[in-house]
Amino acid sequence: MHVSTILFSLMAVAVSAKPVKYTIPSSLKAASASNCTLPGKYIVSNFTQYMNSEDGTKNTTSFHYEDPDTGISTNCSSDASSTPTGAAGNRWPCENPNVEFIYQTTNIAGLTVVEVACPGSKPQFEASDLVDLSVDCEDIDSATTCTQMGGPVNGEFDSLEPTPQSPPPSSRRRRAH
Ligand SMILES: *[C@@H]1O[C@H](CO)[C@@H](O)[C@H](O)[C@H]1NC(C)=O
Ligand SMILES: *[C@@H]1O[C@H](CO)[C@@H](O)[C@H](O)[C@H]1NC(C)=O
Ligand SMILES: *[C@@H]1O[C@H](CO)[C@@H](O)[C@H](O)[C@H]1NC(C)=O
Ligand SMILES: *[C@@H]1O[C@H](CO)[C@@H](O)[C@H](O)[C@H]1NC(C)=O
Numbered sequence: 001m002h003v004s005t006i007l008f009s010l011m012a013v014a015v016s017a018k019p020v021k022y023t024i025p026s027s028l029k030a031a032s033a034s035n036c037t038l039p040g041k042y043i044v045s046n047f048t049q050y051m052n053s054e055d056g057t058k059n060t061t062s063f064h065y066e067d068p069d070t071g072i073s074t075n076c077s078s079d080a081s082s083t084p085t086g087a088a089g090n091r092w093p094c095e096n097p098n099v100e101f102i103y104q105t106t107n108i109a110g111l112t113v114v115e116v117a118c119p120g121s122k123p124q125f126e127a128s129d130l131v132d133l134s135v136d137c138e139d140i141d142s143a144t145t146c147t148q149m150g151g152p153v154n155g156e157f158d159s160l161e162p163t164p165q166s167p168p169p170s171s172r173r174r175r176a177h
Pocket of ligand 2: 064
């Protein structure tokens with residue numbers, strides 16, 4: 001065996017055994033030990049929120065999301081043309097659909113990022129975290145633009161929960177009455 005091959009296998013083992021801050025559910029232990037990397041740390045950069053009080057269709061929220069462990073690097077944004085997802089209809093998908101975000105000013109206020117853990121595993125789990133973000137806002141006429149201060153934020157997931165399931169279509173119809 002070549003030295004480089006040995007080094008590579010050692011590295012592969014080290015990556016999948018990376019410690020995480022949450023308890024790994026037993027159903028994910030086998031998968032995460034062999035063929036998938038659990039979300040651990042993430043980086044949020046270039047967060048920008050544009051709000052227009054006269055023309056709300058111009059409002060946008062965007063940022064860049066990166067998970068160096070799972071190799072995800074994706075842009076996230078929502079605007080008037082975006083369709084929310086998730087069981088509660090309060091999430092916005094990133095370009096990589098395994099990443100979603102929630103941005104709100106009430107309840108758990110701020111930016112929450114959600115990353116699917118071991119996509120395709122059953123039951124499906126997801127890691128989530130409230131991003132420790134500080135923004136600087138500037139008002140120009142009827143518009144407010146808030147941008148991330150202090151460079152990229154390094155975060156670490158400390159929660160892993162089952163992905164909330166959408167109610168079946170029949171119960172949705174009942175609720176509408
Ligand atoms: C990953 O591992 C799990 C458990 O060992 C297995 O059920 C699953 O089929 C594997 N997935 C792939 C893509 O190899
Ligand atoms: C963040 O924005 C800066 C300047 O606007 C740009 O140079 C950089 O590539 C962006 N980073 C990402 C990860 O999109
Ligand atoms: C756009 O942002 C403004 C705040 O400046 C807010 O009053 C308005 O409700 C927002 N509109 C939409 C469609 O989100
Ligand atoms: C993500 O956004 C950045 C900054 O707006 C841009 O430079 C980059 O091309 C985008 N990446 C993709 C894959 O769209």
